[in-house]
Each structure stands twice: as structure tokens, then as C-alpha cells.
Amino acid sequence: MKGTLSALLLVTAFISLTATAEVNVSVTVVTTQVVSFVDELFIGVTLDSHLLPISQHWGGLDFNSQKVQSLAKGLSPCYLRIGGTLGDRLTFDPTGHGTEDVNHTFTGATWDAVNTFVQDVNWKLIFGLNALKRKEGNWDPTNAKELLQYNSAKGYQLAGLELGNEPDHFNETYNITGTQLGIDFYNFKKLLQTIPGYGITPVIGPDMASVTGSRTPFFIDFFRGGGDKAVDRITFHQYYTNGHTAQLSDFTDSKLMDKLVSVVETGLGVSRRTNPLTPVWLGETSSCYDGGAPGISDRYVAGFLWLDKLGIAARMGLKAVLRQDFYAGSYALIDTDTFDPLPDYWLTVLYKRLVGGGVFSVAASVDNSTIRAYAHCTKPSSYYGYAPGSVTMYFLLPTDNTTSMTFPQFPEQPVDVFWLTPVDGLTSKSVALNNNQIKLVNNTLPELRPNRMETNTVTFPGKSFGFLVFPEAHVAACSSQ
Structure with missing residues (x-):
């Protein structure tokens, strides 16, 4: 009956298997x-920090390519998050003159290139600062200030700033606890409020590698240490499995897809104890960690995990999902050599064109496999x-x-x-x-x-x-x- 829908959301299903297994x-x-409810920025993309050093030249990504720009515009409006493990090794040097450590330094020219690109394609830049620059046990903001001053002088806009990538690994090597990271974030937030032009720049984090199992206490301690007063967006990462060992069958495995639910439940559960109204994001996510599964994570079959992730995330109340990544790695949206769009690119474009803000529960009387x-x-x-x-x-x-x-x-x-x-x-x-x-x-x-x-x-x-x-x-x- 046109214009009339039942009172309860229900997906009922009956199965009759014929000789053709229909x-x-x-x-x-x-x-x-x-x-x-999700907005038009629900899906974002990432570029990994390893592309920034002087030695890398963006890994071959040509920001001036007409093809790259057209593909990027096809996803706009869109967040671009630049972050990753190497981000906690990087130093900003405006000129790069005389720099010996070309593998861990990025320059003003590098910063100019990405900011010009995001302006041209209507993207919004989020950047992860180096959290391992330390002084007397606390984060040292000296180099971050230099970057922010350069950014202001150029008139570039930032959609958000992160401090560190997957800090739950820090405690293993650098003895940085969740409590200490919360203190660092709190001090970072106060610092931004004193720098002209950055008082309302969102602080995003803590970008946990995992929020379940042995990592949960670190996440809890982050909020207790002051992170609860600092973050404007709460982020954690999620991958289904290891890219080096993943099998083709994993990508259509409903049990593997369902594992995302418990991750999100834990992340939301911890976050909402202290920050019930702060948006929660998947700040970096794809099918398989360690660069994806070669020959699988950038192919048609990867769309099962990607589309299901978007559905679960929206239904459970996450406000953004940032795809690792737009370029580079075996899980990219565009081909590293040709810049040609890969299957998940087209899937993402259709999602952005068709899927609106209001989300409805969907239940089925059949197994979701x-x-x-x-x-x-x-x-x-x-x-x-x-x-x-x-x-x-x-x-x-x-x-x-x-x-x-x-x-x-x-x-x-x-x-x-x-x-x-x-x-x-x-x-x-x-x-x-x-x-x-x-x-x-x-x-x-x-x-x-x-x-x-x-x-x-x-x-x-x-x-x-x-x-x-x-x-x-x-x-x-x-x-x-």
C-alpha cells in the first residue's frame, strides 16, 4: 500500500530451496x-604517513593527474586522514635544506601539495601529529607548533588533528600508558585553544589499534587521564584479519563479518561512559591489516567486507568510517600504477550517491549468512x-x-x-x-x-x-x- 508501512521494522524471510538452489x-x-543518522561525510579515506617523507615523493601519487582529481571529486565531500605508524617518526622541516634524515622528514612543499589537492577536490584534511616527540615524559609540541604556524601562514584549513597512531602499541615499547596519553591530549587541546585559528579545530583520537581484549584497559585509562575532556571525535581502528594469511573465502565469511559488531560494542561502551555525546569513528579501517591481502583486498570480493562494514557501522551509530586507503597498499581504491579505479571505489561512489542519513534496523528470520x-x-x-x-x-x-x-x-x-x-x-x-x-x-x-x-x-x-x-x-x- 503506497505510503503506508507497518509499525515495527521487520524483515521476514522464507526459504524454499529448489533443484537449482534458489x-x-x-x-x-x-x-x-x-x-x-549519518551525514554525507560518513565515508572518508586515508593516505598513509609513509608517503610523506622527502624520500618517498608521495609514493608516485600524482596530485595533478586529471584522472586522480576526477576520482577524488567523485567521492567529495570527503575526509582525508593522513596518519599511520610512520607518523610517529616524522619531523616537519619547512625547507628540508640540509636534512639528512630524508626517510623521516616532510617539508613545506609536501604540505603544500596535499593541501592544494584537498582544496581542488573538495576534501577535508585530518592530520596525525607525532606523539613520540617527548620531553621529560610528556609530549613535546615544539615541532607541531612549527607545522601549525606554517599552516596558518599559508591559510590552509584543517578538519581535525590527531596525536599519535595506534598508541596502545606505545606502552609495549615506550612505556606510554593510557593515562599519560590522556594527559598529553588534554595539554594538546589547551595548546590549540591558545593558538590563533585553532581554537575550534577538532581533536581526534586516540586512534586505538584495538579496543578489545588486553587493549581495553589502555582505552579506559586514556579517558581517565584527561582524554575525556580533550577529544571531539573518538577513534579506533578495525581490520578483520592478517593480510599475509587471509584466504579468498574469508571475504564472504559471515562469521568474520559479525566480529565487527563486538568491536564496535566495546568501543561505544567505553566511550559512552565518559563521553556519551561525542561522535565515535572507525578512524582507520579496511579488510586486512599489514597492507591488505595481495590480489584479494583490492578486487571485487573485497566489497563484501567493505559494504557490510558500512552497514554495521551506520546501524550501530558510528558517525564516520575512514577507508585505508585511497592510494597505495593492497587495499587501495585506485590502482598504484595506473590510477585506475578499483571495484571498491565504484561501490563507495554508489554508496555516497544513494545512501542517505536516516538508518533503519533490519532483521531477518533466516541466518544472516x-x-x-x-x-x-x-x-x-x-x-x-x-x-x-x-x-x-x-x-x-x-x-x-x-x-x-x-x-x-x-x-x-x-x-x-x-x-x-x-x-x-x-x-x-x-x-x-x-x-x-x-x-x-x-x-x-x-x-x-x-x-x-x-x-x-x-x-x-x-x-x-x-x-x-x-x-x-x-x-x-x-x-x-
Whole structure:
């Protein structure tokens, strides 16, 4: 019934396995209550600090490339976080003249290049300062001040500043406790308030490598030490598994996907004890740590972990997810040699174009290893012309079974299909939208138009994923966006 949805959010499913192993699923979504809300900056990207030193020349990334700029603009507006392990070894030297340690020094020219880029592509820069510059046991802000003064003189804007990367590793080597880091953050916040132009710059952290198990006490102590009064965004990192040992089957493993839930629960649980209103982010995240899984983390199959992560994060109330990374490593969004967009790039573009702020719970009476479903209000935009009140759902089908989905809520309504499949197997570096391979044309993003179907039942192959938009859903909770 057009414009009318049930009172409770429910996804019911019934399965009948035929000789062709087809799964039939009836999906009913009741959207009377928004469980969370995300904004257009929900997805951000990262560049690793190891690209900054004089010796690296940004690892070959050409900020002036028309292709790179077009791809970056396709993700805007977007946070760019520059951070990583080497960030806690770096020193800023405005000129670099006479610098001997070219592997741990970055210059004003390097800073100029990235700031010009983010301005050109409508990104917002977050930078991680070196927390291992110490003096008498406390963080020494001398070099950070030099960078901030240079930044002010150039008129560059910062969307946030971090202090240290994965500091829960510090205690193992440098005897820096969570309490001490909280003190450092508190002093950093006070320092920023005394420097003209930085009084309201968000302090972001602590960028924990992990918040579970033996790392939880460090996280708790950070807030007790003064971090609770310093942070404007709370961050921790998450990866599913080791890139050196990951297998192809890991990327469609629902049990592995579900492990994110307990990580987020712990992170939110600790954060909300002292900072119930402070936004919590996945400040760095991807499929596999240690650079990703070669030949897998940048291929079509990686989209299962990436899309599911976005769904879980939004549903559980996280406010940003920063993807490691835009360039470099085996989990990049663009190819290191050619700058060509990889499958997760296109998935991210579609998410940014289609998925709006209001988030709805989705439950199923079947095991979520069969179908994983998420629902949002559709993003209002002139690009596709969707009116407020539309609903976007996205699905992952991690099994080999062909799946037929029926939506009795939306009888006699059209559905716009944006379904992504590999061009050549799960490890394909190319992806098709509705069976048409997506390609750049003259360094310009294609339109990425849907197939409109006048039916409330759609069928898709196993081990695939995509988006469905119901443009005539008329959901009241989405009408005010």
C-alpha cells in the first residue's frame, strides 16, 4: 500500500530451496523509527604517513593527474586522514635544506601539495601529529607548533588533528600508558585553544589499534587521564584479519563479518561512559591489516567486507568510517600504477550517491549468512532526482545460491536496481553495474544509471551485492531530510 508501512521494522524471510538452489526471501521493512543518522561525510579515506617523507615523493601519487582529481571529486565531500605508524617518526622541516634524515622528514612543499589537492577536490584534511616527540615524559609540541604556524601562514584549513597512531602499541615499547596519553591530549587541546585559528579545530583520537581484549584497559585509562575532556571525535581502528594469511573465502565469511559488531560494542561502551555525546569513528579501517591481502583486498570480493562494514557501522551509530586507503597498499581504491579505479571505489561512489542519513534496523528470520540487508533513507540529490521519502536498501549475498527477493510492502511500485557483479570472477579488478562494465571515459565518471523494474520481486546471482532504491516508498521518516 503506497505510503503506508507497518509499525515495527521487520524483515521476514522464507526459504524454499529448489533443484537449482534458489533462495526465495520475502523482505518487509517498517520504517517508523530511525535508529541512527549519518551525514554525507560518513565515508572518508586515508593516505598513509609513509608517503610523506622527502624520500618517498608521495609514493608516485600524482596530485595533478586529471584522472586522480576526477576520482577524488567523485567521492567529495570527503575526509582525508593522513596518519599511520610512520607518523610517529616524522619531523616537519619547512625547507628540508640540509636534512639528512630524508626517510623521516616532510617539508613545506609536501604540505603544500596535499593541501592544494584537498582544496581542488573538495576534501577535508585530518592530520596525525607525532606523539613520540617527548620531553621529560610528556609530549613535546615544539615541532607541531612549527607545522601549525606554517599552516596558518599559508591559510590552509584543517578538519581535525590527531596525536599519535595506534598508541596502545606505545606502552609495549615506550612505556606510554593510557593515562599519560590522556594527559598529553588534554595539554594538546589547551595548546590549540591558545593558538590563533585553532581554537575550534577538532581533536581526534586516540586512534586505538584495538579496543578489545588486553587493549581495553589502555582505552579506559586514556579517558581517565584527561582524554575525556580533550577529544571531539573518538577513534579506533578495525581490520578483520592478517593480510599475509587471509584466504579468498574469508571475504564472504559471515562469521568474520559479525566480529565487527563486538568491536564496535566495546568501543561505544567505553566511550559512552565518559563521553556519551561525542561522535565515535572507525578512524582507520579496511579488510586486512599489514597492507591488505595481495590480489584479494583490492578486487571485487573485497566489497563484501567493505559494504557490510558500512552497514554495521551506520546501524550501530558510528558517525564516520575512514577507508585505508585511497592510494597505495593492497587495499587501495585506485590502482598504484595506473590510477585506475578499483571495484571498491565504484561501490563507495554508489554508496555516497544513494545512501542517505536516516538508518533503519533490519532483521531477518533466516541466518544472516544467507542474506545481509541494510536500509536507509535515500540520499536526496539532483543527480538521480529521488524525492524525499524514498528508501535505499543494500544487500550482500555471500553464498553461491541465486536469491529471489520479494518486497510485499511495495506492491505495484517501481524499484531501481544498482547491482554490482565481477567482470571476471571474484578476484576481478573490474566490476559491472547491471551487467555493464564500469569504465572511466576521458577521465570522467560515468552516470551509473539504474535499471528500473516494475515489480516487487528481484532475483540476483550468489556471491554478489548491490543497492535497491524504492523511489515511491513515501516514508514519513525520510520526508524531512
